Amino acid sequence: MHKIDIRTVDVVQYISPLREGGSMPGIVKANDYFLYIIKFRGAGQGKKALIAEFLGGELARAIGLKVPELVFMNLDDSFSKMEPDEEVQDLLKFSVGLNLGLHFLSSAITYDPLVSVAPAMTCSKIVILDSLISNIDRTTKNPNLLMWQKELWIIDNGAAFYFHHNWNNWKQHLTRSFPMIKDHVLLEKATELDKAAKEIQSELNEETIKNIINVIPEEWLTDEHDPINPDEKRAAYLEYMMAKLRLIDVLVKEAQDAR
Template identity: 55%
Template sequence: MHTNLRTVNVTRYITPLREGGSLPALAEADDDFKYVLKFRGAGHGVKALIAEFLGGQIARFLGLPVPELVFATLDEAFGRTEGDEEIQDLLQGSQGLNLGLHFLSGALTYDAAVNDCDALLASKIVWLDAYITNVDRTFKNTNLLIWKKELWLIDHGAAFYFHHSWDNWKENALTPFSLIKDHVLLPKATRLEDVNNEFTSKLNDTVLREIVNQIPEDWLLWEDQAITPTEIKEVYFQFLSIRLANASVFLKQAQDVRTTLI
């Protein structure tokens, strides 16, 4: 299994993407590619980057269409000439390692009323979001793109919401995830049982441990928690491991809610 991310250096800030609440931006890196940058200095800070990283890497391992993720470095001089004071503060507060998603030029936002999604892919995405407790794939904000006539998943920064309070994480690992009722693809997800069988056989503790261990150490130095980076990684791993072992809980929730939509 190969899940390592490349590291790039950001060379040019192009424009803010103001539709995102955390003020992501389009930027260029030293590999000459453009990326949607998620900043450590934004609202939810490194926890949003960790959620984006874990969600994206798990989706990637499961074969779901996710733009390439990269670690993106901002040096200390970056942003000093930015005219917008809010953006300058964001850039100055994001020195070091951030996260970038390969920019899908010309992509359009998925619209459930216009665009189709086959039952298998819809079921895979619903299962993933129920597993990682992603609250942000709704009709109002799909976080899905159509690029070159294919569906792509973006923005997993709102997943793993337990880490914003950090209390009762074991209890959260066993919750059925009631917010799946708002998922934009749930009406199309008719193959959840098949997907559950496939994904629970693919994912295992070895895979989860490898992904979690790749979380950068400096994303784990939390001032609001008196625990070490190693301890934080262990909680993420245990959350994912327990949730996988009890996938039937969130699977049944999704299936039960689907019956009310038919």
Template identity: 60%
Template sequence: MSKPEIRTVNVVRYIQPLREGGSLPGLVEADDDFKYVIKFRGAGQGKKALVAELIGGELARAIGLQVPELVFMQLDGTLSRLEADEEIQDLLKFSDGLNLGLHYLSGAITYDPLVSIADELSASKVVLLDSMISNVDRTHRNTNMLNWKKELWLIDHGASLYFHHAWKSWEDHAKRTFPKVKEHVMLDRASKLEEAASAIKTIITPEVIEQIVSVVPDDFLIQEGDDTTPEEKRKVYATVLQTKLSNLDLLTKEAIDARKGII
């Protein structure tokens, strides 16, 4: 796999907020005439959520899951002057600079586990991906998936890789399994976990992980009051993911055991 190519576009118009979750993403138009769902650097979890979104999304794409195109989005904070809502004004102002966007899937519907489309292998891949990246936010309460053109699409990985909110614990985190898999919305459909694990191990190598992590911009990794360099942080992300990959059999067994408890 070659290094993911992430385009950069400029936001030209803020259309409306998408009041889902705590990050308040927005629908915007860019200078390529396409619409995107923008994830703001000035939102609650800040730039770390953008890092998780980027890494999680590109890992999902690498293993054959559908993810809307991810783009870097340059936002001019002066767009805030055009907004009447003070909360939106502040969000735009504090998000001046580089943000992250997902191509807007017009007409997509929120994944509903009772009626939506998801084949067993894809469901199994989603469960194991989320176990690898410690995604705590793909439950019945908040599926963070869409059905679009009769296909399953993954969105919103911002709650993943939560070890980066407390860097000192990253080595312990890397060795842990993912007990919250028992709450995963896809677990009941994930009847091909061993097949999915085999596919993931074939595709995701340490080199692939390094390629994906390498596209995270320095700007997303620089934190005020933190002297750790962007390159040092990329090495931590890569090491955590490589450790999770080496423990994929454990994560798979954990998911299989959790599945036995719900079917």
């Protein structure tokens, strides 16, 4: 069974912003002396992007894909006071509390569909996973994949699970397929979709998914503007994933047709 053991660290140094990302993540150092890419709760899509990032990353790990270690990161209010850039200052101010960090892969390069080499099985698993979690942001324009030590690593799942931006009609998404898979950066190399689907079905069961969902911090799920509470949201994420797994044959066929 896939064990979920997420460490919590404290940010001790804010090093620099990464301006190529829409949400402006940053490079930080933590009290364990490692460098991380921090995803801020105060950025555009807020805590929901952190939830999507976390769920997408840990589901990918559960099916044997490479994902940098994810950690919960405490950010205190001292950093915004020392930051000269106003835009970054606001971001730091609105992000005090628990954020999400990805272990920084030093000297990793962005996946390039024309040059980078990746196994067909890995590509197929990523395509199916992104169909399952409705990840609209893994395109040639923005692959959100890294090559590190000659292996393909998944980063940035923050645009997945987009149903959670409107809790009033989330159930309408349960039976939908994922036509946007046609734009997936790995679709061309995903030649083992049937085999990948069988592996995913053997690795992702209700208990594994539930264990991942249960680790989402309560404060990320708390929003007074939402019509449902944190427990109901956890149940909704589980129901969504189980519904998508039941649809896996439809999603595979859709991806094959798009190829």
